[in-house]
Amino acid sequence: MRFLLILLVLAGVFSLQGQENGYWQQHVDYQMDVTVDVDDFTFSGTQKLTYTNNSPETLKRVFYHMYFNAFQPGSEMDMRLQQIEDPDRRMVTDGESRIADLKPDEIGYMRATSLLQDSKAVSYQLEGTILEVELAEPIPAGGSTQLDMTFEGQVPLQIRRSGRNNREGVALSMSQWYPKMAEYDFEGWHAHPYIAREFHGVWGDFDVKLTIDKRYVVGGTGYLQNPQEIGHGYQAPGTKVPRVKGKTLTWHFKAPNVHDFMWAADPDYIHDTLEMENGPDLHFFYKNKEEIIDNWKKLQPKTAEAMTFFNKNVGPYPYKQYSVIQGGDGGMEYAMSTLVTGERSFNSLVGVMVHELAHSWFQHVLATNESKHAWMDEGFTSFISSLCMNSIMDQQNENPFAGSYDGYYRLVGSGKEQPQTTHSDRYEYNAAYGASAYSKGAVFLAQLGYVIGQDKLMQTLREYYRLFQFKHPTPNDIIRTAEKLTDLHLGWYLMDWTQTTNTIDYGIKEVTGNEESTQIVLERIGLMPMPQDILVVYEDGSRETFYAPLRMMRGEKGNPYPAISRTVLPDWPWAMPTYTFTVNKPLSNVRAILLDPSQLMADINPDNNLWQRP
Numbered sequence: 001m002r003f004l005l006i007l008l009v010l011a012g013v014f015s016l017q018g019q020e021n022g023y024w025q026q027h028v029d030y031q032m033d034v035t036v037d038v039d040d041f042t043f044s045g046t047q048k049l050t051y052t053n054n055s056p057e058t059l060k061r062v063f064y065h066m067y068f069n070a071f072q073p074g075s076e077m078d079m080r081l082q083q084i085e086d087p088d089r090r091m092v093t094d095g096e097s098r099i100a101d102l103k104p105d106e107i108g109y110m111r112a113t114s115l116l117q118d119s120k121a122v123s124y125q126l127e128g129t130i131l132e133v134e135l136a137e138p139i140p141a142g143g144s145t146q147l148d149m150t151f152e153g154q155v156p157l158q159i160r161r162s163g164r165n166n167r168e169g170v171a172l173s174m175s176q177w178y179p180k181m182a183e184y185d186f187e188g189w190h191a192h193p194y195i196a197r198e199f200h201g202v203w204g205d206f207d208v209k210l211t212i213d214k215r216y217v218v219g220g221t222g223y224l225q226n227p228q229e230i231g232h233g234y235q236a237p238g239t240k241v242p243r244v245k246g247k248t249l250t251w252h253f254k255a256p257n258v259h260d261f262m263w264a265a266d267p268d269y270i271h272d273t274l275e276m277e278n279g280p281d282l283h284f285f286y287k288n289k290e291e292i293i294d295n296w297k298k299l300q301p302k303t304a305e306a307m308t309f310f311n312k313n314v315g316p317y318p319y320k321q322y323s324v325i326q327g328g329d330g331g332m333e334y335a336m337s338t339l340v341t342g343e344r345s346f347n348s349l350v351g352v353m354v355h356e357l358a359h360s361w362f363q364h365v366l367a368t369n370e371s372k373h374a375w376m377d378e379g380f381t382s383f384i385s386s387l388c389m390n391s392i393m394d395q396q397n398e399n400p401f402a403g404s405y406d407g408y409y410r411l412v413g414s415g416k417e418q419p420q421t422t423h424s425d426r427y428e429y430n431a432a433y434g435a436s437a438y439s440k441g442a443v444f445l446a447q448l449g450y451v452i453g454q455d456k457l458m459q460t461l462r463e464y465y466r467l468f469q470f471k472h473p474t475p476n477d478i479i480r481t482a483e484k485l486t487d488l489h490l491g492w493y494l495m496d497w498t499q500t501t502n503t504i505d506y507g508i509k510e511v512t513g514n515e516e517s518t519q520i521v522l523e524r525i526g527l528m529p530m531p532q533d534i535l536v537v538y539e540d541g542s543r544e545t546f547y548a549p550l551r552m553m554r555g556e557k558g559n560p561y562p563a564i565s566r567t568v569l570p571d572w573p574w575a576m577p578t579y580t581f582t583v584n585k586p587l588s589n590v591r592a593i594l595l596d597p598s599q600l601m602a603d604i605n606p607d608n609n610l611w612q613r614p
């Protein structure tokens, strides 16, 4: 029996207060000029960084991420890879770390060769993937400073996310490739060593000049400023681009208000563009390989459909451009762009595009700290991309989130679950990280829809996007947004779901009755509280629902099944292990009783949720 009803009613306009007082984040503007040698994959450049201290303190030190140093034998990333029981399969060969095998001309590195603060030398020290900098002059609260760095690097063989010569033959996947200022915000410094995952950056404007072999086609974050010099599909349609005499071209990109900058380059990229009506320009870069071209052409209108879906259901995409680029080692989101592997079935290609595009909202505009709250970007992305796939791929899944629920149930069953408050790098198992961030994170939202109502959930998402865009929202921000919209108390939901491994198990304990009425006894077996929707089906096929609100919510959700009459019962206080209510129909008339007909409550034992006439 399935009685799933999911009603996604789009949001109205609500005005709510933004983040609580005490919030701040830094600001950094980058100007970079970089030259890449495509023969040995080394590069060097200059970086002019204007840093604004929005914190209430004077800063004496700053920290840069130098990510490419992770790809060296003996690095923290290498050691972690050697120790974890279930290493990422992309990073090992026959179970052995691929990083440990890298030769000097295959490793990655990133070094500062000089660093000045407002023309004064500063002392700095490289510690693995972090450059620790003692400033020459402290930056007072509200002050700004300029940091001028020269740097050199080597692009590692593709091991994870970025690198050269990925397995599909893309020459350069350049993510986390430049000296990147670590974020200091209201929660402190986030100078996380690069061990596996993931990222947290400082908002700012990027101005990047990239000099590279003129045969290479470049795509990535940012708007190209000199398309008529570059060509390669960027020039105005029907125009000619003058021939270049030298061996290189200098590409000039600008990206306003982003917290990351990625680019990729290959001499064999096909570059297609699709101009959306009332939307950004979409760019596609993929290898000129016969067997993938058809899929990559069909992907383009699907990308426009997905963009439209997210614009409508979450909020307007704020940039003028988005690029889907073949590269990397799976799928990874970047500002205004994604790197995805491209030799996939059409469904898989659309699936990965939809997921990574959704991250434009849930990471590149709502920039949650991925190390601390991975479930807020991966989980929310999984949630909204499941809805999008259902809509644009004609999938008639009754429950589009079924895969996420199954992933969560398997995690609980494995006994390896850790709370979602665990730092992304410090899960004991990669699989537990994955299920916690993606599956349990998606269930957080889908199940919140059960708790507050689907219409209120979608309003919450839109309001959350409106209030916290271009910031670093925290778990409290999403739940406070929901609370203010619904006037329900939801702190219990955030705490039990994200800070503990408490589970939900409610059941139908006993059904008794006579010719007048039927008594139903429910029980709470798991520790986590939940309100209860109960469906009663009678012998004549008619149906009725009952709602046992959770006392600590201090209120009730609307009727999720408006076509069926609902009785709101007295509150169920959490500490009471059982709960009894009466249905005014003879027991002989009751055919079945079902807890949570939507199946959106993540009850780890469904067997006791259904009672059927024996």
Ligand SMILES: [Zn+2]
Binding pocket: 355, 359, 377, 378, 381
């Ligand atoms: Zn993701």
